[in-house]
Amino acid sequence: MKYDLENINARFGIGSQKWQEMKNNPLVDEKVIPFSVADMEFKLAPEITEGLKKFIDDNILGYAGTNKKYRENVCKWQQKHHDFTVDEKWLVETHSVVNAFFTAVKAFTQKGDGVMLFTPVYYPMYKAIEINQRKLVEIPLINNGMTYDIDWDLFTKKAKAIDTKMLILCSPHNPCGRIWTREELTKISEICLANDILVVADEIHADLIMPGFKHVSYGTISKEALEHSIICTAPSKTFNLAGMQLSNVFIANENYRNLFKAEQATDADFACSILSYEACRLAYEYGEEWLTEVINIIDTNKKTIMDFMQEYFPQVKITQLQATYLLWLDFRAFNLTNEELEMRNRQKACLYFDEGYIFGKAGSGFERWNLACPTKYIYWALERLYQAYKEFAVK
Ligand SMILES: Cc1ncc(COP(=O)(O)O)c(C=O)c1O
Structure with missing residues (x-):
């Protein structure tokens, strides 16, 4: 391995809410890290940190737009x-992807219009x-046990409603870890085009693809779909740059x-920062090798959890992770309420996940x-999980 992806920097005291949340639990020690909000514990690619240092040495941090x-x-x-x-002229920068889909909702729909999810x-x-x-x-996805599928009948029906104007498409899908295939995206585009529905494709997880899978950009479906x-898109999930707040x-x-x-211009200030542009440029120009190593570790972590669950808690169903670094686990077989699950995880097991109901x-x-x-950290977490749920273990 070329990069140090084995050591982390604890993030107490720097305003990381997910780290700070664990502070009040006396059982939390150096083996505990949060597994919630979607940023990474991996250190940044040195190509980015060194590049940013050099940039600061050589420049002042004035106002700036993008450069060539x-x-x-x-x-x-x-x-x-x-x-x-x-x-290049299609490119519009925003503070974040969330900012981008908020802007799209305001720009392209009116109060009372329907927006599909x-x-x-x-x-x-x-x-x-x-x-x-x-x-x-809402178009609830159908959980088929291994992954999730689109309810095409419901989608077609809802898309036809006169006041439905937009689909916000999470592609790949968070939290279901699903990549939409070319066939599915084509079908989505046909339904949306037939009903004059604008598609806002959130492809923030597009670069975090598990071995054997391939992301399909909505922009490659057809000229009409693109139009x-x-x-x-963003470098934030891919290269752990969420704090830079930039989306393309x-x-x-x-x-x-x-x-x-x-x-966008109705906001007092919508410009992005000079450092965010430079971080993004460095990431895209030099970050590929780091990303490959990171994806391998995510894949190992996924397999580690799946093997463990299969051996000790086979009743916990795990959705196939095709993309993202966010594993979606179904604990319903334990028959615990959301509150009981959350309390047991946090208080007994020091496991800080994102709760599914959110x-x-x-x-x-x-x-x-x-x-x-x-x-x-995954091994240590699994040990704690075993202790906290021992009564459900099959061995
Ligand atoms: C699907 C999706 N979109 C957007 C975001 C947030 O992106 P940003 O920080 O650029 O707003 C996340 C973060 O987890 C996400 O999962």
Whole structure:
């Protein structure tokens, strides 16, 4: 291994809410890390840290927009990793992907309009709809045991409703770890195009793909699909740069792009920072090798948990992880309430997951386990899990 992905920096005292949450539990020791909010415990790629240091040595941190090298690298990354040929002029930067889909909801829908979500799903998507007084149109995903599928009949029916105007598509899907296939995305696009529904594709997890799988960018489905979509990408999940707060949104349709920018301009300040651009440029230009090592560890962590559960707690069902570093575990067989599950995890096992119910009703009884950490923390966590749930163990 070229990179130090075995050691972490504890994040107490630097404003990391997920670390701070554990502070009051006297059982928390140096073997305990949080497995909640989706950032990584891995140290940054040295290509990024060293590059940023040099940048600060050589520059002042004034106001700045993007530069040519930045734009080229952002576009090249999409081409090389997702076969998505983008034009630089489609690119619009936002503070974050959440900011991008909030802006899209405001720019392209009116109060009372329906916005579809495949649920359970990343919780701020509900908020973007509700806080802007749009109507949530839920299309619950069908849990087929191993993974989740789209309920096509329901989707088609809801898409046809006169007031349904938008689909926010989480692709790959968080928390279900699902990659939507080309066939599925084509079907989604056909339904949306037939009903004049704009697709906002949140592809923030697109680079975190497990071995054997491939992400399909919504921008590669068809010219028509591309022209009727907003595609949100970012280096933040891929390279652990969430604190840099930057997203690259591709809007091929000039009219939509102008409307999106006009909505952005209603905010007092929507510019991104000079350091976020540089971090992103460094990541896309030099970060690939680091990412490959990180994905291998995530895959190892996933297998470690799956083997352990299969041996000791086979009644806990684990959704196939095709993408993301967020494992979705179904603890409903233990017959515990959400509160009991959360209390037992936190107080007895020092396990700080994201509770499934925050992703919607269908997440009740589930836990989302962030795997982006050195493998030793997974082993230690499994030992604690065993002790806390011993009465359910099959051996
Ligand atoms: C699907 C999805 N979109 C967006 C975000 C947040 O992205 P950002 O920090 O750029 O708003 C996350 C973070 O977990 C996510 O899972």
